[in-house]
Amino acid sequence: MAKGKYAEWITEEGLIKIEGWARDGLTDEQIALNMGIGYSTLQTWKKKYQDIQDSLKKGKEVVDRQVENAMLKTALGFHYQEEMVTQEGEVVEVTKYNKPNTTAQIFWLKNRKANEWRDKQEVEQTNKNIDITLGDYDDTD
Incomplete structure (x- = not known):
């Protein structure tokens, strides 16, 4: 079967x-x-x-x-409508604001602009003939 x-x-x-x-x-x-x-x-x-x-x-x-749209909305912040009950018992619609979410912003930037925002940055060494000697270094002067 x-x-x-x-x-x-x-x-x-x-x-x-x-x-x-x-x-x-x-x-x-x-x-x-x-x-x-x-x-x-x-x-x-x-x-x-x-x-x-x-x-x-x-x-x-x-x-x-x-999900992508929801994350972008959260990263940028948004206004929304919510019903509330007044002290008189009336139901009223109130506009509220959800402030931008820094974590969502970081996540977005690290994934969308990784070369600029990733934690680990690649640094290219341009002068390979640098001679570093520590020898008799005295910083008491």
């Missing part, structure tokens, strides 16, 4: 489920479990059936973009 099981997943409905699970952030291992197959079987099917590979990729791209 397992031999023909792939057939239900290469249908339009099956591919939509796979894409949705990927979009929801499930790992390939979790998706395989939802499909009732082993992780290695899913890996084989991804190589054998392009539609399965495409559905996983399409679903993951959507959620990756959402």
Whole structure:
């Protein structure tokens, strides 16, 4: 029975489920479990059936973009609406501000502009004929 099981997943409905699970952030291992197959079987099917590979990729791209957008929004700061209850019991909408997140800014810059922002900087030595001798150094003068 397992031999023909792939057939239900290469249908339009099956591919939509796979894409949705990927979009929801499930790992390939979790998706395989939802499909009732082993992780290695899913890996084989991804190589054998392009539609399965495409559905996983399409679903993951959507959620990756959402996370990227959320991180950028957090890094820059943003205004948002929130409902609050007044002392009189009225529900009012209030505009609040979420200030920029320094950690998100650092993460973004280290990944997007690594040459300028990474912790370890590569320094090229241009003069290789420097003679450093410590000898009889006396700093008491």
